[in-house]
Amino acid sequence: MKTPDVHISEVGPRDGLQSVKATMPTADKFRWIDALAAAGLREIEVGSFVPAKLLPQMADVAEVVRHALALTAQHPDLTVMALVPNRRGAEAALAAGVRKVTLPVSASEAHSLANVRKTRGQMVAELREVAALRNERAPGVVVEVGLSTAFGCTLQGQVPEDEVIALAVACVDAGVDEVGLSDTTGMANPAQVRRLFTRLRAELGDKAGAAHMHNTRGLGLANCLAAYDVGVRAFDSSLGGLGGCPYAPGASGNVVTEDLVFMFEAMGVSTGVDIHKLIAAREPLTAGLPGEPVYGMTPEAGLPKGWLL
Ligand code: ZN
Numbered sequence: 001m002k003t004p005d006v007h008i009s010e011v012g013p014r015d016g017l018q019s020v021k022a023t024m025p026t027a028d029k030f031r032w033i034d035a036l037a038a039a040g041l042r043e044i045e046v047g048s049f050v051p052a053k054l055l056p057q058m059a060d061v062a063e064v065v066r067h068a069l070a071l072t073a074q075h076p077d078l079t080v081m082a083l084v085p086n087r088r089g090a091e092a093a094l095a096a097g098v099r100k101v102t103l104p105v106s107a108s109e110a111h112s113l114a115n116v117r118k119t120r121g122q123m124v125a126e127l128r129e130v131a132a133l134r135n136e137r138a139p140g141v142v143v144e145v146g147l148s149t150a151f152g153c154t155l156q157g158q159v160p161e162d163e164v165i166a167l168a169v170a171c172v173d174a175g176v177d178e179v180g181l182s183d184t185t186g187m188a189n190p191a192q193v194r195r196l197f198t199r200l201r202a203e204l205g206d207k208a209g210a211a212h213m214h215n216t217r218g219l220g221l222a223n224c225l226a227a228y229d230v231g232v233r234a235f236d237s238s239l240g241g242l243g244g245c246p247y248a249p250g251a252s253g254n255v256v257t258e259d260l261v262f263m264f265e266a267m268g269v270s271t272g273v274d275i276h277k278l279i280a281a282r283e284p285l286t287a288g289l290p291g292e293p294v295y296g297m298t299p300e301a302g303l304p305k306g307w308l309l
Pocket of ligand 1 (some may be wrong): 015070185212213243244254
């Protein structure tokens with residue numbers, strides 16, 4: 001099968017499940033991840049390697065990784081990834097056999113101190129250790145950084161663009177393979193997205209990573225399209241828009257995978273995802289998290305008449 005034009009990384013089982021109060025039972029996580037892989041998603045962030053007492057929703061992460069890795073026999077293009085907050089988490093993730101780890105690094109110093117009680121400089125030092133660990137134990141594993149609050153921060157407000165770019169360069173210097181930009185707080189607008197990703201790509205070349213956009217103020221898809229227009233080809237989203245701290249009632253936090261796939265496929269930009277199977281993957285999600293709101297305009301409205309894909 002030909003490589004899709006854009007790469008969609010499904011973050012629901014991590015970003016989504018860690019943002020909701022309820023814990024999805026392990027067997028339901030398995031069914032959900034099976035359905036996501038069957039829909040053709042080539043990258044799934046299946047969990048977070050954090051202490052279970054901090055995030056009980058992720059206590060079964062090693063088991064979930066094992067299950068997802070077994071799926072690669074059937075879906076050889078599937079990359080099983082997990083979030084790791086630090087070196088200790090990376091050790092556990094590598095031991096579990098993940099193929100890609102992602103670390104959150106705050107672009108805002110205030111957010112970094114509040115979130116991980118480390119300065120940005122201390123986080124870059126942590127990255128250097130994680131990259132060294134990867135080189136030593138699992139050279140094939142990809143180390144990604146998502147620069148959170150890259151487009152604004154609820155604590156400090158504006159985050160200077162020069163600081164975002166300088167931090168991205170520092171991450172690459174520390175040995176990271178890909179640096180993406182995250183609109184953690186839903187403050188980004190398309191003009192800013194164009195500007196910042198253009199600079200990121202000019203500075204990092206093929207190490208410029210994914211756009212992780214939020215729909216807090218309704219601009220999620222517009223921001224993804226803006227990123228696409230300046231050459232970004234990797235996007236994070238979550239099924240049903242689960243997670244991403246939805247502040248506004250009726251609006252999802254994370255960009256909704258179903259709507260993102262619909263937008264690209266409607267434009268003739270291939271995603272590799274079967275949208276019918278993708279919509280069907282909402283069933284195991286809602287079954288495993290009864291009562292949790294899920295979002296998405298495409299699943300609500302249905303596919304348009306004459307839709308051939
Ligand atoms: Zn998110």
